Amino acid sequence: MAVEVNQTLTKEVDWESWAGEIRVNYIRLVAIALFYGQHVLHVLTADSSTFNANYHLRATMLALTWTMLVIAVYSVSNRQQCPPYLKFLATAYDILMIALTIKLTEGYLGVWNMLYLLPITATALRHSLKLAYFATGLAIATYLCSLGFYSYWHIGAAKSWSGPQTTDLAVIVLSMLTTGLLAGQTIRQARRFGNIDRRGV
Numbered sequence: 001m002a003v004e005v006n007q008t009l010t011k012e013v014d015w016e017s018w019a020g021e022i023r024v025n026y027i028r029l030v031a032i033a034l035f036y037g038q039h040v041l042h043v044l045t046a047d048s049s050t051f052n053a054n055y056h057l058r059a060t061m062l063a064l065t066w067t068m069l070v071i072a073v074y075s076v077s078n079r080q081q082c083p084p085y086l087k088f089l090a091t092a093y094d095i096l097m098i099a100l101t102i103k104l105t106e107g108y109l110g111v112w113n114m115l116y117l118l119p120i121t122a123t124a125l126r127h128s129l130k131l132a133y134f135a136t137g138l139a140i141a142t143y144l145c146s147l148g149f150y151s152y153w154h155i156g157a158a159k160s161w162s163g164p165q166t167t168d169l170a171v172i173v174l175s176m177l178t179t180g181l182l183a184g185q186t187i188r189q190a191r192r193f194g195n196i197d198r199r200g201v
Contacts, residue, residue: 016127017082017087017126017127017128018077018080018081018082020125020126020127021073021077021082021086021087021090021125021126022077023125024090024122024125024126025070025073025074025077025090027122028066028069028070028073028094029067029070031118032063032066032067032070035063036059036060036063039056039059039063043056055104058104059104062097062100062101062104065097066097069090069093069094069097073086073090087123087126087128087131088131088134091119091122091123091131091134091135091138092138094118094119094122095116095119095135095138095139095142096142098115098116098118098119098142099142099145099146101115102115102146103146103149108146108147108149108150109150109168113143113172114172114175116139116140116142116143116172116176117139117175117176117179119135119139120132120135120136120139120176120179120180120183121179121183122135123135123180123183123187124183124186124187124190127187127190127191128187129184129187129188132180132183132184132187133180133184135180135183136176136177136179136180136183139176140173140176140177143172143173143176144173147169
């Protein structure tokens, strides 16, 4: 009898993870459309002398590449399948696309870095503590690597950081850690409400 109950609980968690992946995918599609739509609106309303065809092409290719993830996740989830690795691959893909977006806009020190909070927050819908840890760690590592790239290739290794830049780095990293902690606690709370316990997932 205990085995049957465990199997039922496992199915409940799997269905919730599958439903969460679909929700995240819809939100991902809307976000891509809004961000790219804002870019197109800026291109249409900007002075023609400031139009950068190369930048517009790279932004378009980035949006299309990100949309490929939406199509891939939809094709898998539409068959009511949710392989355990899917959420990890999708999260890593999102973080990579965010890093490429920041590189495209050269927003290494700007508000674009707050986008890293989104894939961390989205882990709460997938009901996976491991994913929350994975997303938080990968987002922080990617952010720091991007800053390292900027430091060595843009401002030069000899130019040290100080003042607001160091403060911004600490604030962003702490924000990611806090977001990951809140996402993890949300998952734990949801499991308690649903009387679902899958240790190590």
